[in-house]
Amino acid sequence: MRLSQPVLDRKELKAVRRVLKSEFLGMGKEVSEFEAxxxxxxxxxxxxxxxxxxxxQLALSAAGVGAGDEVLVPSLTYVATYQAISAIGAIPVSCDVQINDLQIDIVDAGNRLTSKTRAVVPVYFSGATTCLERVEKFSFENGLINIPDAAHALGSMNEGKLIGSGQGTNVFSLxxxxxxxxxxxGLIVSSDPEVIQNAKDARLLGVIGDSSRRASRERSWDFDVRDQGWRFHMSDVFAAIGKVQLSKLENFARIRKAHFSYYSELLAEIPEVTLFDWDINDGMVPHVFVIRIPGMTSRESLRSKLLAENIPTGIHYKPNHLLSFYKNLDAAPLVATDQVFPEILTLPLHTKLTKSQISDVTMKLRKNLAHAFE
Ligand SMILES: Cc1ncc(COP(=O)(O)O)c(C=O)c1O
Known part of the structure; x- marks a missing residue:
């Protein structure tokens, strides 16, 4: 059993073979078709x-965030969120999360506002978007750029609206x-033509108009560059895989939701386990299945017992304010994050998992739970 994994079949293989046979592997027709x-x-x-x-990184930069700007971001996220912010010289300011849903605590974020605060990056942890409305209001009231890290949230809906389909900019991971x-x-999805235009040039070394030319397999020989750019474009090989996977998203989302429901039903019978306030009926497509074991003192002991029984587990995530590079000893403590971090545990979730594997995971979790409190 794996904690997470991709699910691919002959269709992706065929698509990759088609691109390899074309002997055009850079950014071209496949990428523009995928974008369409x-x-x-x-x-x-x-x-x-x-x-x-x-x-x-590109979306923040394209929206005008730059060197010396402070960006409010929950500490409980993958280090990728932080690296994207610091890569452009901006300063990630660690914020606390709400202990019930692991979404940014907007009151705590408000206490960390300074004259340098330019943006907020909420993280749609596991595809949950319960902070969306609060963050939109907060960013509007404080004149901040709001770019949610929706890496986990492809397919998730909020109030019946697909994340990425409204106003503003969202980023996703593939x-x-x-x-x-x-x-x-990765995807930048935006209603803002300026963000799209800036990021479009920046993803290809800042060469003006090169992105559009490559869609028809042309290149820019005589060109201008007006800004810093990066070599961040997608290759046709990857776009070909993405095109096939996009056609499977609805089915994958259905399976993920069904797995989430089944886990929730079984875990409700284990009093030591607390589930987060995430509701798949609200449109969330669950990405990782994280549980909380309040008072857990020995997560590693529990994890190694589970692994010995072929149950891999994970930790989403080590908070960034604990990392040497992002530590700020002068900052106010992150009370909920520090409390919840030792108590979280991620159980396997992917679309190849079966119902009987989910029962096996929960049965073995229950059997080994005493090791969490050694
Ligand atoms: C919350 C979060 N943000 C950002 C990323 C970055 O995505 P990628 O791995 O595609 O760079 C990830 C991926 O693991 C993530 O989990």
Missing amino acids: LLSDYFSNQVLCVNTGTSAL DGIKNITSGEG
């Missing part, structure tokens, strides 16, 4: 890039274990 499909899906403009991390994959990949 994604634009239809989101009813918004979409740019494909090489990773979710670079999608966030890495190997996300809701769908392109091998590696």
Whole structure:
């Protein structure tokens, strides 16, 4: 059993073979076709890039965030969110999360506002978007740029609206274990033509207009560059995988939701386990299945007992304010994050998992729970 994994079949293999046979592996026709499909899906403009991390870096930069700007971000996220912010010289300011749903605590974020605060990056942890409305209001009232890290949230809905389909900018990841994959990949989805235009040039070394030319297999020989750019474009090989996976998203989302329900039903009978306030009926497509074991003192002992019984587990995530590079000893403590971090545990969730494997996981968790409190 695996904690997470991509699910691929002959269709992806055929698509990759088609691109290899074309002997055109860079960014071309496949990427522009993938972008067109994604634009239809989101009813918004979409740019494909090489990773979710670079999608966030490019989107922030394209929206005007730069060196010395402070960006409010929950500490409980993958380090990718932080690296994307610091890569452009901006300063990630660690914020607390709400202990019930692991979404950014907006009151705590408000206490960390300074004259340098320029943006907020909420994280739609596991595809939950319960902070969306609060963050929109907060960013509007404080004149901040709001770019949600929706790496986990492809396919998720909020109030009946697909994440990425409204106003503003969202970024997604298509890495190997996300809701769908392109091998590696990231998406900038935006209603803002300026963000799209800036990021479009920046993803290809800042060469003006090069992105559009490559869609018809042309290149720019005589060109200008007006800004810093990066080599962040997506390759046709990855776009070909992404196109097939996009057609499977609805089915994958259905399976993920069914697994989430089944886990929730079984775990409700284990009093030591607390589930987060995430509701798949609200439109969330669950990406990782994280549980909380309040008072857990020995997570590693529990994890190694489970692994010995072929149950891999994970930890989403080590908070960034504990990492040497992002530590700020002068900052106010992150009370909920520090409390919840030792108590979280991620159980296997992917679309190849079966119902009987989920019962096996919960049965073995129950059997080994005493090891969590050694
Ligand atoms: C919350 C979060 N943000 C950003 C990323 C970055 O995505 P990628 O791996 O595509 O760079 C990830 C991926 O693991 C993630 O989980």
